[in-house]
Amino acid sequence: xxxxxxxxxxxxxxxxxxxxxxxxxxxxxxxxxxxxxxxxxxxxxxxxxxxxxxxxxxxxxxxxxxxxxxxxxxxxxxxxxxxxxxxxxxxxxxxxxxxxxxxxxxxxxxxxxxxxxxxxxxxxxxxxxxxxxxxxxxxxxxxxxxxxxxxxxxxxxxxxxxxxxxxxxxxxxxxxxxxxxxxxxxxxxxxxxxxxxxxxxxxxxxxxxxxxxxxxxxxxxxxxxxxxxxxxxxxxxxxxxxxxxxxxxxxxxxxxxxxxxxxxxxxxxxxxxxxxxxxxxxxxxxxxxxxxxxxxxxxxxxxxxxxxxxxxxxxxxxxxxxxxxxxxxxxxxxxxxxxxxxxxxxxxxxxxxxxxxxxxxxxxxxxxxxxxxxxxxxxxxxxxxxxxxxx
Amino acid sequence: xxxxxxxxxxxxxxxxxxxxxxxxxxxxxxxxxxxxxxxxxxxxxxxxxxxxxxxxxxxxxxxxxxxxxxxxxxxxxxxxxxxxxxxxxxxxxxxxxxxxxxxxxxxxxxxxxxxxxxxxxxxxxxxxxxxxxxxxxxxxxxxxxxxxxxxxxxxxxxxxxxxxxxxxxxxxxxxxxxxxxxxxxxxxxxxxxxxxxxxxxxxxxxxxxxxxxxxxxxxxxxxxxxxxxxxxxxxxxxxxxxxxxxxxxxxxxxxxxxxxxxxxxxxxxxxxxxxxxxxxxxxxxxxxxxxxxxxxxxxxxxxxxxxxxxxxxxxxxxxxxxxxxxxxxxxxxxxxxxxxxxxxxxxx
Numbered sequence: 001x002x003x004x005x006x007x008x009x010x011x012x013x014x015x016x017x018x019x020x021x022x023x024x025x026x027x028x029x030x031x032x033x034x035x036x037x038x039x040x041x042x043x044x045x046x047x048x049x050x051x052x053x054x055x056x057x058x059x060x061x062x063x064x065x066x067x068x069x070x071x072x073x074x075x076x077x078x079x080x081x082x083x084x085x086x087x088x089x090x091x092x093x094x095x096x097x098x099x100x101x102x103x104x105x106x107x108x109x110x111x112x113x114x115x116x117x118x119x120x121x122x123x124x125x126x127x128x129x130x131x132x133x134x135x136x137x138x139x140x141x142x143x144x145x146x147x148x149x150x151x152x153x154x155x156x157x158x159x160x161x162x163x164x165x166x167x168x169x170x171x172x173x174x175x176x177x178x179x180x181x182x183x184x185x186x187x188x189x190x191x192x193x194x195x196x197x198x199x200x201x202x203x204x205x206x207x208x209x210x211x212x213x214x215x216x217x218x219x220x221x222x223x224x225x226x227x228x229x230x231x232x233x234x235x236x237x238x239x240x241x242x243x244x245x246x247x248x249x250x251x252x253x254x255x256x257x258x259x260x261x262x263x264x265x266x267x268x269x270x271x272x273x274x275x276x277x278x279x280x281x282x283x284x285x286x287x288x289x290x291x292x293x294x295x296x297x298x299x300x301x302x303x304x305x306x307x308x309x310x311x312x313x314x315x316x317x318x319x320x321x322x323x324x325x326x327x328x329x330x331x332x333x334x335x336x337x338x339x340x341x342x343x344x345x346x347x348x349x350x351x352x353x354x355x356x357x358x359x360x361x362x363x364x365x366x367x368x369x370x371x372x373x374x375x376x377x378x379x380x381x382x383x384x385x386x387x388x389x390x391x
Numbered sequence: 392x393x394x395x396x397x398x399x400x401x402x403x404x405x406x407x408x409x410x411x412x413x414x415x416x417x418x419x420x421x422x423x424x425x426x427x428x429x430x431x432x433x434x435x436x437x438x439x440x441x442x443x444x445x446x447x448x449x450x451x452x453x454x455x456x457x458x459x460x461x462x463x464x465x466x467x468x469x470x471x472x473x474x475x476x477x478x479x480x481x482x483x484x485x486x487x488x489x490x491x492x493x494x495x496x497x498x499x500x501x502x503x504x505x506x507x508x509x510x511x512x513x514x515x516x517x518x519x520x521x522x523x524x525x526x527x528x529x530x531x532x533x534x535x536x537x538x539x540x541x542x543x544x545x546x547x548x549x550x551x552x553x554x555x556x557x558x559x560x561x562x563x564x565x566x567x568x569x570x571x572x573x574x575x576x577x578x579x580x581x582x583x584x585x586x587x588x589x590x591x592x593x594x595x596x597x598x599x600x601x602x603x604x605x606x607x608x609x610x611x612x613x614x615x616x617x618x619x620x621x622x623x624x625x626x627x628x629x630x631x632x633x634x635x636x637x638x639x640x641x642x643x644x645x646x647x648x649x650x651x652x653x654x655x656x657x658x659x660x661x662x663x664x665x666x667x668x669x670x671x672x673x674x675x676x677x678x679x680x681x682x683x684x685x686x687x688x689x690x691x692x693x694x695x696x697x698x699x700x701x702x703x704x705x706x707x708x709x710x711x712x713x714x715x716x717x718x719x720x721x722x723x724x725x726x727x728x729x730x731x732x733x734x735x736x737x738x739x
Contacts, residue, residue, distance in 0.1 A: 282642075282643045283643070285639065285642075285643060286639055286640065286642075286643040286644075289635070289636060289639035290636070290639075292632075292635075292636075293632055293633075293635075293636045293656075294658055296628070296632050297629065297632065297658055297665055298658065298660055299622075300620070300622045300625045300628060300629065301596075301620070301625075301662070301663040301665055301679050302660060302662045302663060303620055303621055303622070305616055305619075305662070306616060306619075323660075323661075324658065324659065324660040324661075325657075325658075325659045325660075326656070326657060326658040326659070327655075327656070327657045328653050328655070328656045328657075329653060329654040329655045329656075330640075330644075330652075330653055330654060331650075331652040331653060331654045331669075337653075
């Protein structure tokens with residue numbers, strides 16, 4: 001009866017702090033050139049390392065911050081994307097974003113720290129004035145944004161030039177192409193445009209003798225959830241533990257007869273893993289909306305209460321005590337219901353249940369999610385540590 | 392208790408200038424529209440009637456009156472008797488952005504006159520709508536200025552008219568409608584005392600009674616420290632959260648938004664426990680309780696037990712009516728004591 005999830009292969013983060021490419025002062029001149037914000041990128045020092053020990057080492061710099069580059073033609077929507085996804089900017093307000101003139105670097109603090117570099121569209125990075133190595137050396141993914149409502153041939157040419165330039169020196173960079181602003185296109189036209197862009201990029205690359213380029217394509221829009229889903233997939237590629245997470249979620253789903261399980265980053269609402277059953281945007285949206293409900297109600301009633309009848313609300317009780325848990329039962333029998341469990345400070349497990357009645361399975365789910373949580377804390381050993389130190 | 396207890400149908404007039412946002416408001420509150428969907432609405436021709444069953448014993452007979460000058464004239468002349476008699480509530484919507492506020496006021500004063508003649512007992516709610524279009528800093532002074540003018544033209548209703556600043560883009564709409572509904576509910580005090588009793592038995596920090604389809608708050612009971620909750624707009628906010636969630640569920644399950652109801656929603660955290668569950672045929676009860684599993688489970692059982700009491704309060708269209716009349720004549724305290732006796736102990 002009590003089937004458990006196995007905590008298998010938790011040691012996938014073996015290539016830990018082996019690569020520690022500290023930046024030299026000469027490197028920093030480029031930084032200054034790119035951006036006159038001296039504290040956006042602090043010179044790394046051994047002390048800073050301490051904060052990041054145990055973090056997922058994705059970038060070669062060893063600071064545990066995989067870097068995402070947002071590039072594309074000007075006015076293609078790069079800054080809007082970073083605003084909507086990482087700053088909770090309402091989509092309608094992105095109209096007022098001004099042209100990006102300097103490289104904007106933003107750090108995200110979440111289950112995994114990462115940086116987003118938002119590049120102005122009008123610069124040519126392969127100009128000798130730029131130190132190409134310093135831009136591309138440590139990035140995890142290059143996100144190329146193409147405005148689907150605009151003339152995109154130029155964008156494709158520049159994209160291909162970039163890919164070809166990069167392929168020799170940095171074959172490991174994931175190239176992610178966002179065919180953006182598709183909300184304004186009709187269904188048919190959208191697909192045609194999407195296919196056309198894929199076709200052109202691949203043809204030109206193979207003409208140039210570069211077969212099977214590591215390029216992925218996504219249709220995105222900031223007015224629905226598609227941009228979050230695309231980002232989720234981009235981020236997932238940068239998580240070395242992804243196979244472990246997926247197999248953990250798979251066995252959880254199989255044992256509890258869960259239809260679909262997502263591991264969400266609560267802050268950005270990006271999912272960092274899901275089980276390997278086919279994903280549709282609908283189930284992502286419903287889970288994402290559900291997080292909103294729980295977070296909002298949590299905000300309303302989670303206010304700091306003065307101590308009631310002398311009972312002290314200690315630190316431990318708040319952070320380490322019971323994690324947030326939530327459950328929705330639908331009225332009509334046989335309909336899906338939703339389950340949410342806070343895994344650690346940043347992550348939440350959201351499950352879409354199958355047709356079985358929840359009442360009899362609740363205990364089983366509780367148990368198995370507990371096992372899953374334990375396994376996850378072995379995969380990401382930092383999570384307990386951060387829970388205790390921060391807040 | 393209100394005198395209009397046996398009057399099941401209550402006539403509500405929704406009036407205002409053409410384009411003020413009357414129908415948009417109605418579709419959002421009663422027909423599960425999302426704020427951006429209202430762009431699809433066309434002008435209302437003449438009067439659109441809708442009957443909304445609310446809390447069982449309250450039937451709203453909502454008259455959404457098209458606001459174009461031609462119709463307006465018609466209401467005041469040929470249909471004067473027909474439109475303005477037996478009105479329980481007049482909701483008059485002012486567009487805050489209107490360039491002809493003076494002419495809006497003139498229309499308003501004609502309508503108030505007609506209402507004074509035909510149903511002097513009616514209550515007027517004025518909504519200053521589309522507040523989102525005004526810069527946040529200017530909202531309050533502008534609102535107060537408008538109140539002055541409108542009150543000046545309210546004649547016999549000068550002292551009783553209520554004002555709300557609203558916008559369909561935030562929860563202010565729910566706040567206004569909650570007040571309107573609260574005014575219309577005939578047995579609010581009975582419901583409240585029953586809720587109070589229930590809250591004490593289950594040791595709840597707060598109980599909120601929501602109408603099921605509109606997610607409007609009927610009433611709430613707050614105990615102890617929860618009164619200091621910094622989120623004073625929490626009732627409207629939860630209304631709005633529930634409504635959004637309902638739409639999201641409907642979109643992805645393919646169930647029409649009207650019936651995409653959850654049977655229960657629970658949220659447990661280390662600081663509070665919260666759940667919403669069905670109470671009667673058309674109400675949901677939201678409870679915020681201290682973070683303890685025992686209290687939580689006892690509360691759920693007790694609400695289950697209390698259900699039939701609340702169901703009796705709803706004078707539904709079934710033959711139960713007679714019974715509930717009998718109930719209302721007996722003294723409240725005795726009845727409540729009976730209920731309390733039926734509860735399961737809340738604390739271990």
